[in-house]
Amino acid sequence: MARSAAPALDRDRLVGAAFALLEEEGLEGLSMRRLAARLGVQAPALYWHIADKGELLGLMAQDIYAPAYAGVPHAAHWRDWLRGFGHALRATFATHRDGARLCASAPAPRDRDVADHAARIAAPLAALGLDQGRALAFVASVISFALGWASFEANGPMHDYLDEMLDFDESFDIGLKALVSGFADACPGR
Amino acid sequence: MARSAAPALDRDRLVGAAFALLEEEGLEGLSMRRLAARLGVQAPALYWHIADKGELLGLMAQDIYAPAYAGVPHAAHWRDWLRGFGHALRATFATHRDGARLCASAPAPRDRDVADHAARIAAPLAALGLDQGRALAFVASVISFALGWASFEANGPMHDYLDEMLDFDESFDIGLKALVSGFADACPGR
């Protein structure tokens, strides 16, 4: 069972190299052959460790989302948490080149338990007194906004267009604040 | 100058066929060769009419955005206009298969006049009394939200995940309402 021969390649090293390649070459340059070359190996070897490129992108997307969830500062109200989450998301998208485009095009894993996954997403908000339905809807909204914004911002020519007449950071903050504080209307009490 | 030989191919027919192909095969199946085949022509012939695939996608994106702008019902307040715009956007994205992903990946045209373009985007809101800076920021926010939401929703496995416990239409509406009504805070007077 436990083999002693060092395989020299595993999922983690693979994903790590993929991120390094992404940083250097962008999403277009992230090809299986180049990734293999960087790992000193032939392309088909990668398929021993992952099913296809989609799975690789999925793993990378997970590694982009995870720190966003983890990096939300402690919050006393679910609205503060959502704002923190939004900013954390945007920050993570910005740290990895083409991060938003990657997350937008990465397929979600398909073997997971649905209810479990949803519960995990909604957990931080549920802990702050929000029912799961609203929690999911709000999180989905914030993710959509951050993802859409980052895609928008990452669109080269579009960026140059708006850069002269729009402060991206400030405008994102305005939009996020508006979105979250607007949730109050959809929420009884509080 | 005016040739009488029917060229049989022009930009409009090209874009039209591209949309038909998109509907049938999805964004992945939208290749230059397949598009050419559908037009009864060889692939390189397309390059007589467009510079590259990016330009084709850009034209298609324009044809997706345009009816969204045109389809916003008359509004007395900029907030009503923004809500109408958001819904129109989502409707257009939904009309064309992979519409959101297409718009997210299509490059913006690069020869246009920046100020002019921005002015045109902000015009409907400016007419309702909003200064151009805020108008651009708000429109960008609504586009980002709708785009991100549609990308989110179009992500197959993710959709199946959330479909059981999330009403996409209703949740989008909640988010959009929240976003737009939240803009009031960023706005003096009104």
Next chain:
DNA sequence: ATTGACTGTTTAACACTGTTAAGTCAACAT
């Protein structure tokens, strides 16, 4: 010690992709 299984990788190949260069053929102007 030899066999057999299993892991991890290689080589070769398939069916594609976007795109360019060069050639072709009709319609027009001179």
Next chain:
DNA sequence: ATGTTGACTTAACAGTGTTAAACAGTCAAT
């Protein structure tokens, strides 16, 4: 009749994700 130009074809390049088959190596059992 000649040349120009518009619109297209054929051939090709360099690259893509992915699969099948072959091949080392290392392990467990015989």
